[in-house]
Amino acid sequence: MVATPIGNLADISLRTLHLLEIADRVACEDTRHTQALLRAYGLERAGDRLLALHQHNEAQAAQQVVAWLNAGERVAYASDAGTPAVSDPGARLAAAVREAGLRVVPMPGASSVTTLLSAAGCAGEGAFVFAGFLPSKAGERDAAVAALAQEPRPVVLLEAPHRIEALASSLAVLGDRLVTVGRELTKQFEEIATVPCARLGDWLAANPQRTRGEFALALHGAPAAPKTGEGERVLALLLPELPVKTAVKLAAEISGEPRNALYDAALRMKKET
Template sequence: MSSLAPASFGAALQAARDAAGAQHYPQGTLYVVATPIGNLADITLRALHVLEIVDAIACEDTRHTQSLLRAYGIDRPGARLLAVHQHNESEAAQGVIARLAQGERIAYVSDAGTPGVSDPGARLTAAVREAGHRVLPLPGASSVTTLLSAAGLVGSEDDGSAFVFAGFLPTKAGERDTAVQRLAHEPRAVLLLEAPHRIEAMAKALAALGPRRVTLGRELTKQFEEIATVAAEALPAWLAAGPQRTRGEFALVLHPSAKADDDAGDGERVLRLLLAELPVKTAVKLAAEITGAPRNALYDAALKLRDQASNSG
């Protein structure tokens, strides 16, 4: 987190009151508030205003959140901060729901970024909705969209912007390697997250993907931010090139497979042959296993081929 003095945000806090103060903030509502992933200046005006006016703030770490609030010049007593983290989220949600039932406005923040995206918050929002209370999201910083916007993903007209969010891969080596093998057959871009003490193991596993490109973002939005695109097989060497390169939190984008179009073409050729002898589901299953082409795409192609055959008949 940047170490800007609280006074630096005095004007921003007043601007938040001026810009967002006249808007409607219903009572009995949970406000899910995105907070900066590193640079404190990335807070939104509406987030500042909501954090100032709510009756209480549920948070992943009360000490971290108290420091964040003080940096913005927001003074909230410790009693107004509610600990809601991955170890107590289901139970703590009941306390939040009880407050909402009394008409209180409650904000929820994780330590950084958007709650519920590889962070606590999903169980809380689900419980609040199930109890019949409103959940109002305040969008903002996210390492997912931050890195995607700088990765320069280029693909076909149909799938160039498509991506899959995989988050953190398994920590055990065997399970992680199996997960990477599955990613090898994913034609879309894949967004991954990793902690500094596991990034070298992650890089070693991804190296099995050979020339497939990976964009790595380290310390995003912070002073020593670093973004680089390399072949997956070169990722371990890139990390080893400097001691600072294994420090900080990481987001990685596995670029769309350059073989996706070839795989799709091979898949359809094999599919045509199999459909001549087998039912659609069986033909699709075997074609996917043989060529590595996506099963959903093959199934759609099989239906089109069947329709074409029916019309020509």
């Protein structure tokens, strides 16, 4: 499973270039795109050594890859850009190869997800949610945004240029919550900006070029709800009668406060008694 550059052709590893050179065959999302990529590195292949494997034929083409592997051939799979099987074809291929008792070897490399997070400054604690592409229908997209309204972890979204304005409209209901938008990451006209969700549409409209290219967005985590003290009050009543985990679970359900924080409070209370 070969990760390929998401823009800048220099973002490829020496290990990946070696693998592409020695592979007997290359399966890929788009043979024309991958042939151009290989040509850029001096690794152009004969047409019969390339296999199109995309969302419309992945199950069938995966069986051809399995047959080649069983015959002792080395097969590389590359999506058009970034890491395969993450909002791109490849997951069913990897599953089919694994189920056949064969080895799936990941070749790490470019990813718009981690590229954006490294510049967004919102995932310092390490936890984030990858939501990928939200639904294209307005009602379903608005419902998905509403479900993320209280998410305390950063949420990474992907979007195509023809839908970015619609996504900005849906995100506007989140008001002052910050979103970092990455446009054309690693490419010549890369832009990264952090704005309130309510202003994302204005940011796009400020320059006609901003609705072009591929987008990754990092929705910053929702601010933690202020502590009410209700959770610890309930804990104090429950702990003398119940095990710690049970008391914490009930206190969280009653107060709506985070379970992890209440668990820490419960341990502190136990030490103090």
